[in-house]
Amino acid sequence: MGHLAVLATCSLNQWALDFEGNAERIIESIRIAKEAGASLRVGPELEITGYGCLDHFLEGDTYLHSWEILAKIIAHEDCQDILLDIGMPIGHKNIRYNCRVIAHNKRILLIRPKIYLANDGNYREMRYFTGWGRTKYVEEYYLPRIIMTITGQRKVPFGDAAISTLDTCIAPETCEEMFTPNSPHIGMSLDGIEIMTNSSGSHHELRKLQTRIELMTEATKKCGGIYLYANQQGCDGDRLYYDGSAMIGINGKIVAQGTQFSLQDVEVITATVDLEEVRSFRFAPSRGVQAVQNTPYQRIEVDISISAPSDRAEISLKPTPTIDIRYHSPEEEIALGPACWLWDYLRRCGGVSGYFLPLSGGIDSCATATIVHSMCRLVHEACENGEEQVIKDARRVCGEPEESTWVPRTPQELAGRIFHTCFMGTKNSSADTRARAKELADAIGAYHIDLDMDFLVKAVTDLFSLVTGKRPQFRVHGGTKTENLALQNIQARLRMVLAYLFAQLLPWCRGKQGGLLVLGSANVDECLRGYMTKYDCSSADINPIGGISKTDLKRFISYATAKFNLPILHSFLTAIPTAELEPITSTYVQSDEADMGFTYDELSTFGQLRKNHKLGPWSAFNRLLHEWGDRMSPRAIATKTRNFFYYYAINRHKMTVLTPAYHAEQYSPDDNRFDLRPFLYPPFSWPFRKIEETVAAINAREKMD
Template structure:
């Protein structure tokens, strides 16, 4: 029969600085956990404040309000008789820490600071917090008066310790600690700690979930034990989407897994586990030899049991069976992650009536529109399930009065209320792109505006001629490269101006209040190459595809055509990508890949080598010699490498003003936070010389080989 205990972890849609809302969601998760019979509840990292407070973690108010909210949890009648692991920032001896606060029945048992901080990529935790560099060390923390009056405690333990109940022992890890080469749970397990909790603020990235699950299952496969993983879910007010997927594992097996993408604000995952399974799993001589030498953790004793004993045992309760871990395909991740992010962004922006998208008839704006359609599908699905928060948000965004009982029935009905698109054509636009845009808007249900902007473009061009006496011409009409580029940019930038005009006034035209958020649709590869006009319609409020490669977007559109039953999408896949900013002649049609000098697959390769593999021009060239030899001559590899870094350097300044994008790729270009590089570069003279010398030597060797033959 063993020692059976029911435990709970959760995914919460917390919002930075939403102290009361965050606390309500924490309490609701505790209520659900208790309803399911759990004796332990674990929550996400920094759940009281929200993970993404950034520099607000430097403010004293953030710490004060955290204690005030913890006081609410301590006193709440539904938060008793269950062991709670709560995340919040704590100041100790004038130093800021990212902490777990372990509480039970109006008492604080332990404040456990994070040992290893996330400090790369999207994360700058060491800007706000100090890591607790004293493993297994515990000292006293003096509680604020607002807490002492509730708990009757003047001081509590602060540090790296374990909680010892009447029937087991548990300890906390926090997010990054699981990803380190020597994670704390390894030493914890050798000291007999049987339950590990991991509270995380882990963002979604394409193809990332498998790494998280592999690390978690390996933790208990090698060490034995029960592992509870909690995570934030939703948009925390920034570029990241936290993708939930709370899990419970035991001895290398997963017994419970939550959803990865959800519109629910609170999701609680529970499982019943047998502690005797952990003890049996660990009975190995080699482990015992290491365990007797392992340094001990200080244990904080608590008169509480996670499992029932004697007459309290319910013989009908059995251990939870293993589950098959669910992974989404990259195409599904694109359909779900950015869609959930867009919904959170929309419902949390006060006075916003929906989204506006310049719909060009190309695959990028098509992908953005399809993601909005996916968002509408998710909302309708939750409305059909009766999720009251989603229904209330839909009514409010659509301008329905509080007394309304209206509920959207189809994605198209919802889209017609909140999604607005426009094809902004010129004399350089083709009838095919115009029709594709119109047809797609119709299928999705968007409120669509079709217009020609030639008169506006002509007015700007005429103004320049009036002032300077010169009339710029396109290259196909005999103009210079400078004239050609300037005339393209006039169209691109005017589209941005018109987009914001329509976004502000279309709700008014339709008898609604509020404005629309403008959506951008520049993909990560074009941003990397700088193949966009600064302050054109790539400049928007937010961009759901700004961190997604063109290759993945094509796969997503093919997936959506099948899954969403939208055959119109196949015409976007087969269309040649083109900006349509130059005149079309019988001998010339502008092509994006021809303009850039790279295929989109090649740009993805350069992006990963530059950012993920951390290679400069020379290192990239060396790597590509191995990967691309046989596909193209070495001189071509050298040319593409030099051209890529040259274009990257001269266009880097565009990334300082790039629209905030959903972060989905490890080689994202966001200059403001993720990709911290200069935007004024010198010439790459030394790497260029090394590349040229290598090409020369390779060609000489090839010539010698031919002579020998």
């Protein structure tokens, strides 16, 4: 029998600046951990404030309220007799830090500031915080009076240190630090620290969880040790969805894993681990050579034990066995991540009673509607499982009185009350798209309306003709490119006006309170290419597919056809993608890919080269010569490259009004903070000239051969 300890970590659905709600969820997680017999509870990064406060981290109020909430937590009767690892921002010597506070029985043992800050992609931590930068360095922090009155302490250690208990040693690292080449856990393990914690605010991105788990298991696969990973879970007020997956590992093996997508506000996982397993794992001579050369951490001593007393351990405890890690397929991630994000957004948006979606009969709006159906399925399942918070939120969103006992009997019943769809047809719409939209709405239970807006389009064009004396014509009727584009855009923009009108008044028509949030349905590839009308029906309140590629959306629809038993989805997959903004003739049907000059797969490739691989036009062209050279001529590759960057540049301004979208792809063009590039570009004349010279040289060599 070794030294057995029950440890707890958690995923919390925190909300930026919801200090009271965040405190309740933290206390509840501590309560659950204690009931499971845990001696250590680890929470997510910045859990007191929520991670996504953005520039509110520059405000003194945020730091004051954080201390006030911490005081409430550490003084709470349910938060005693357990070692607590809590995340919050702290100001020290007029510098802002992202910190962990280690506390036990109304005493603060250590404040550990984050050493390495996340500052790429969606993260701008250096805008708000300063990295500690001084590893294994500790100084004194003078506590605010509100804390002094509770702890009786005037000052506490502040810096990179470890907690030494009677039976083991514990030290924290925070989120980004696990991703760095020389992670703190390396030095920690060499210094004999046996339990390492990681508190994160890590967002969901398709196929990202594998990377995170590989890094976590690798942290102890070579070094040995126990690793506790905590994470935020849910939408805390922005485009990101934090995808939980709290985990506990030992010596490179996972023994506990939480859910990646969940409607629960508090999820706590526990595991019983044997400290002796760590010690025997580390008894390797080569490790010993490096360990004796390692500079030590300052240890903060505390007279408590993490492991259970031997008599209790012999009776009731045994080590938690290794588990198989659970991964969702990308199709499942699309079904679950945006659905959970939509539910959080809806339940936290005051005065809102549901969603409105312009349902065109195309695959993008179909995917959006299917994600809402997935949301309804998750909510219905949670209600059936008796999850009180979900039931309470569902009743409130549906306008039920507080004393109501109503719960949705099916996902369709819920959708009928909160999801509204509308087919906005014109004479350019086909009967097929109209029928597909209605059949899908019926299958998922949405409240659907069908309208024709030709008279509205005619009224606007008649007004233009009255004022100017000119009447624009479509290209198929002899009009110019300019006329043709203007006539398409007016249809799209009028749909946006109608969407917001119906979103505001449909609940009123049905005798309900509140308005509806308008959903957009432009995918990441169309945004990247700019194949969308500015201020059209893709301009909405939020967009669940705006960060997802067309390729992944098609796979998702194929998956959902069988998973959700929606055979109507198959017809969306086989239909040619079309905007249906031009007249259909016997010889012409508008096609998205023909209009764009790219397939959606090609757009995905350019998006990845531009953002993920950080390639400009010249480097992208050279890379594609190798990747596409076996099926496309240098001239064709050059044309594709020039056209992509040309259209990307002239349409970049559209990203300044892009609907806030669920973040899912690394090459998202969202210019709000993920893709910080200009929206007014000069011509790419220099790289384009180099591309042309290269094509000419290749052609000349081929003629000589």
